[in-house]
Amino acid sequence: MVKSKDSILKGYQNNVTVQEAQLKEINKSLNNISLARLGLFLAEIFLVSITIYFGYYWPVGVLMCVPILAFMVLVKRQTAKEQELNYAEKLLFVYQNEVNVILNGKNKYKDGKEFEDEYHPYSSDLDLYGHASLFAFVNRSNTVNGMKLLAGSFIKPADLKTILDRQAAITELTTHIDQTFHFRAGLQNHKPEQLEIIAYKFEHQLPEQLKFTQDKLLRLYTAVVPFLTFGLILLGTLYGGLFWKGLGLLAFVNVVLNYVYSKRINVLHAGFSGSASLLNAISGTVKWTEERKWESAYIRGFLTRQDLEIPLSKRIKILSGIINSFDIRLNMLLGTIFNIFLLWDFRCAIRLDKWHAGSSDQLVRGLYTISQFEELISLATFNYNEPDLTFPVISETFHLETRELGHPLIKDDKRVVNDYSFEDLPTVDVVTGSNMAGKSTFLRTVGINMVLAYSGAPVCAAYMKVSIFEILTYMRIKDSLNDQTSTFKAELNRLKMILEGVRTLAHPLVLIDEMLRGTNSKDKYLGSKVFIQQMISKKSPALFATHDLQLSEMIHQYPDTLRNYHFDIQLAEGEMNFDYKLKEGACKTFNAALLLKEIGLSFDPDELNQVNLL
Known part of the structure; x- marks a missing residue:
């Protein structure tokens, strides 16, 4: 239910x-x-x-x-x-x-600002990363690799089999959502880069740092010191005298050893200090992944196969115990006593060397598996929290069909949904409409739901069937003082990228929001017209939002390959009301004159009928 x-x-x-x-x-x-x-x-x-x-x-x-x-x-x-x-x-x-x-x-959780890339074909225009982005809303990863995997799932469509496998994996994790909360809690007790630092240390630093522990004589002495200490204490308690002196001599030798090896032990401990609780928590998360019998082929595919005799979770638990014991040196009183009479740091270092020899490779693989689970859990939590989401049907042939399509980042009580579908063959759909009526939001709604669909995630729609497109967008074009790029030059660069994509990609889909804003109206119209003609000739599907009504008139020249849609306003006693509903045909009602009038600019009604205020 x-x-x-x-x-x-x-x-x-x-x-x-x-x-x-x-x-x-x-x-x-x-x-x-x-x-x-x-x-x-x-x-x-x-x-x-x-x-x-x-x-x-x-x-x-x-x-x-x-x-x-x-x-x-x-x-x-x-x-x-x-x-x-x-x-x-x-x-x-x-x-x-x-x-x-x-x-x-x-x-x-982190909003993914580090993944922002204005040169990517669509990520910036569709608000995938950074403040108030899709990543910021969905992310529940707390490891660097987990965040990288989630970010990577949004920037390139997966293939059909991978999408379907990920859908099944996310569905399975959603059914175990309570356990995923505990999984996340176990990973919350560290900085995002900490697991990667541990993995790097085990792979590249520890072998050299542990060399001193492999001295056979040192190992033998470290092993017998506790027996000597407790034996001398017992004999000293019973007989006193010489045995207490023997204990003092033993303590002196141990102090010298601790001093000689102090730098190497300090360096060794520094890489793990305070990480026992993290490793203990990780052990619990790994144990959950090991014990559950996963049905999803995608999860089974990346789940690290561990030694059945000693599972990774138990190995990590042992490591946690070693580090926890090592941290006794942080207590000045206990650390001093334990090292003088038991050579405690040496014992911990030797235990760590033995552990490293038998378990290090498994740990490195296991840490990455944790990040893979994190990424899927982010999408499963999104699926669980939004019960109205649905998994899209992925078509092998050209297709887009949606019912009640909405933007997932708009709150439920403010979200307006629309039905929208492609024809059987590619068309250019020109979307006209009033300022603030919803054209830009609609384009982003289509794009962001495709991004979700191609990552294997559910979409914000009652129904969606879509083939795999390679999205190209042109929405937020801005100048750059650092790159000495004007707005118009930035627009040309973006258009060049889109045209190259249309020429080279197998299944491009173009989303354009008001092209060529940085030039005069005549060049803007001519450039937009030529661009639409190029899309039609290349048989590339495109949604083209514009204020220029003349472009909607191209339907007379291309009745089979161009369609008109619009968003309009309802005027009642001088008040503007927006319903944000997509309608067929070109727009007939606009609001620029009313908005300008509110700030003190008025127009003659006769002139207004002759001037294109769009």
Whole structure:
């Protein structure tokens, strides 16, 4: 059963409430742990004071170890609770973000500004990247590769099989949308480039940084140090004297070793410091992808096949544990004690070397797979949040047929939908109409829904059947002081790009919004006419929005290959009303004179009938 948008919103709001309550409980547990740690610290001070005051007595010495061991247990429990808190906070962010997107269209994920390219055949004109763009609305990726994949799916049509496979993958992920929220929460605890940095480090830096750990004598000594330490402590506790001196000598040797290797260990640790929680979360996301039996061929195709004996999720969990242990050095007290008596940093470095030898390649492949899931989840979330969307039918032959086609970035209560279809053979459709009546929005509506269709995503229409076109647009043409390009020169450059595309591409589709604005009206008309004739001769479908009514008269010369459509206004007692509905034929009602009159420019009615104010 398809949910309504109201029920989807209420579901998100309920999840926000549940997460807020859970955060309170976790914070309460953390406060209790902190109080318990303080109590153990005071107990240890009390036992030390007794020893100093009454002299050493071995039962007290044994008892002194209890608060220390209990303290270590609480530290581990606190770390787990802090990870739980961090995850709960990120999951709350995910739910709150979806509430904000539905209520006001504000998405806190990146808007893709870095992908803006005014020289691309259509991305700038169709608002694909940057502020208030399609990417800004759809993106739920938080890795660099995830964002690159999503951006890439919008800038070039996929082939028919890939589109159909992606539709199936997005549909499947939509049915598991609750799990995708947890997937996203696990990836929210890092900067976008962090996974790529980790992958680069494992591939190119770690092999050199870990060389010092492969010294056999160093490994042997590191392995036996804990047994020597605890043995000397036990013997010192029972017999005192020489054994305490032996422990002191051992500590001195360990201090020297830590000093000699400090630079190499610092460099090694710096690349992973603080990433244990991220890796732990990634382990959970990977585990979900491993455990689910995916039906979609597209997902099965990119899902990394892992060693069945030790799955990647478990390998990452082990790595997270190594890094978490390594981070003990950040605690000045514990780090000092552990390194003096256990050579803790060396032990962690050797564990990391063993892990790297057996799991590094899998990790690098797995991190990219995560980004592939992110990209599909972005489109699946878009599909889930907009229940009125439909998946288009992709035709193998020339076709465009739509019913109730609307712009996906316009809010539901303001969106106006239109039916629009191509003929069986390519035509140039001239769209005339009043200022602000909806011509430009309509062209962008057609274009942006095609972009969605070719990425495998659902479209904003009750029905859409479309073949695969290579879109070429001419809408927002502007000058450039840096490039010393005038508006007219920029228009010529764009036209040259379109004409080259029409000549070389297999299935071009041209969307033109008011051509040649940077020249006089006569040249503008003649240039537009010649361009339309070129499209007709090349049998290239085109939508041509214009204020020039003379172009609509070309239908008499090309009755089979040119069609007229328009958007108009309704005038009532001097007021203008727009319905934004596409109608057949050329426009007869315009609003320029009324708009100019509002700012103090008036015209003689007789002159107005003779002058083209379009």
